Amino acid sequence: MNATATISATQPVLRAANVCKTYRMGRVEVPVLRGVSIEVAEGEWVAILGASGSGKSTLMHILGGLDRPDRGGSGGSSGGVAPSVWFRDRELTGMTEGEIDRYRNESVGFVFQFYHLLPELTVVENVLLPTMRKFGKLGFLRRRGELMQQAGTLLESFGLGHRLRHRPSELSGGERQRTAIARALINNPPVLLADEPTGNLDHKTGATILDAIAGTRSGAKPGQSGRPRTVVMVTHDLEVAARADRVVTLVDGVVTGESAGREVGAA
């Protein structure tokens, strides 16, 4: 707990307060998050640990701007206090659709359990996808050579230099996930959000993926520079969570505890 306090004392890059989320399944309302508050400091690696259905992926989606929290109000699960999600000094919950899209494109990078690569595109095209969105058609075409080189260097650093023109269906699970990480990093976002990044991989491959994620934290991937990258990783695996600086445990949509990663590993 001390570790958390120490890290949280620095300027948070992500901050969520009193976040609630309820899904409607037919006529039944299923509360997934019930007043979750969390802060993630710049350069920190936070693991959100929880069992299936605990709301950890939903929390990550809300932090990444893919989903929005329920609006607070009297009598709601938020207890009448309005929820808020912040990226540095900007409140996500107050952003327009266009601003949220831009936030997802430039400020965060997603890595999913099932890779989520577009099967019709090659490895390098998948990686370049966020840059196409970022620069638009003309901008992309103007920077095409530079961006291609950047994507190539990035993929090279993940050991995929020989796979640039391959389709995802021609890659192994680990290669697909490394491609997904490269895609998440191509716009050099300050935050990497990973949802069970090793959940679909064997133990050994999973370890290499975690190494790759750890390697991204410096923000010093080839061709990139900047402040240390923040990583928020969702997992149900204690061993995986142990790689993080800090572990936030979520049970039934409520934060039940925080600890340093090494403590989780020791346990």
Add this chain to the structure above:
Amino acid sequence: MYQSLLTRRYLFSKIMPWLATIAVALCSFLTLTSWSVMGGFLNVFLQIGRKLEGDVSITWPTVGFGRYDELIARLEKDPAVEAAAPMIRGFGMISLPDDRAFGVTVQGIDERFAKVSGYADALHWRPLEEPVKKDVNQEDPRLDAEWPRRMERDLRAAKEQGGRPVDPPPLGSFRTWEQMYADGLSLSVRNPRTGVAEPAAVPGIELAGIAQRQAGGWYRAPALIGTRRSDGQDRWSSGFLPSRSVVINMLPVDASGRSLTTTSIRLPVANEFRAGFFEVDKNNVFIPLATMQKLLKMEAGERIEPGSDDPFAIDPLTGEPPKPKVIADVPAKVTTVLVKARAGVSAEELRERCLAVYQQFAADFDGQVPSFQQMVQGRNISTWERNFAMFIGQVKRETVTVLMLLTIISGVCSILILTIFWSMVSEKTKDIGILRSVGCSSLGVAWLWLRYGLVIGVCGAGLGLLMSCLLVWNINEVHDWLGRTLDITVWSPETYYLPDIPSTVEFSKAAIVGGAALGFSVLGALIPAVRAARMDPVRALRFE
């Protein structure tokens, strides 16, 4: 950028967009082809109608009206009028050289007719320097200047052919193509014995059915046709109608419409005409106006004072029975005056001018010509389109019906595209989630699918229009090929009036069909695109 890349990849990685493209192409193809043929049919019909009828006709049927030269002179002073020509149109019977007889429309015309109509262009037998488009083997006899002379020589030399007794052709019956064309224009043939130009007939080329239209679009005249004589013997003679004569029988009526004695005349055939409209070419024959006036008792004459009832009356001055007293000249009559508009004047504008001219004309010759009110009441001053409004209306209705059916088919195509797109969007739900996760906007995702629909529309419509143009431009060749190879004849001239299938594609029609195909494609993609745009990215990512 990602939209164009993904559109390209989606197009080439799935069979469904190809199916959608083929559906759009087939719809465009069907619509443009049908519209071009049906619309072309109507256009050709209107052009041919104007070719032989002028723009406006002033008609007092059957009994006709006099002072027509005065009316024509007045009409030709009007700035809207290019030319005017008299005509008598009546129903009669024609007897052919092989003793067949038909009811026909007989039209008496003079040299002015060529100024208001395309009569000169319609004369079929003439010298031809270039073969017609489809006469690839150059078999058209008009290309051979020696053909008439050779035919005459061969027929004269042959006493019998294949065991059949052959009659030699009459003297001077075969003339050069140039002479035949000149004879057709003047509706006369020079009598070889006297050197005098005698009145002649110009029947439609389909009337006799002797000259056979070939698949190449030209006509072959058979060498011989058989006739059974009164002695029971079959005789064979020239089958080339302009070398023969026909008998025209007419039934004149008096001023009150009562029939008089049947009149008839044998006329040499000067030429044959081909307007290009089967019904016209099958049922019409032209003869000189003066001949027609004689046959129908419409020539100029004198009105005589009714004499005394006394059958034994004697003129006291001469001591002779009194001579009938002429009280008035009766002018020659025609049933119709055809009027051609000047360039830039529409048929309706011309009709208005003709009404005004006739009103003054009727006032000036009150009692001698049908009154203006009678003309207006009977709609006897009318454009060609108005005269044939019922037929034209039927063709237009048929065209609209076909287009409506095709529009429904296009609607079905649109639903098909919608289904295909819906299915593709469903299949690509996860892709939508991925695109949203990397920051693509909902509008950007919608544009991806709309663009996809647009590309399918452009490719499908382009392909369909191209196929349609290729077919329509070559439709007669394709039809002839089907006839030759598979014995399939879809287009019968007797049924569809025109000997050739219209083969013109109008740019405006192609543009409308292409635009509609594009619109339907975008419409088909619109709903799935909106669905994709509104899709919750988290649900999309979790979609199985």
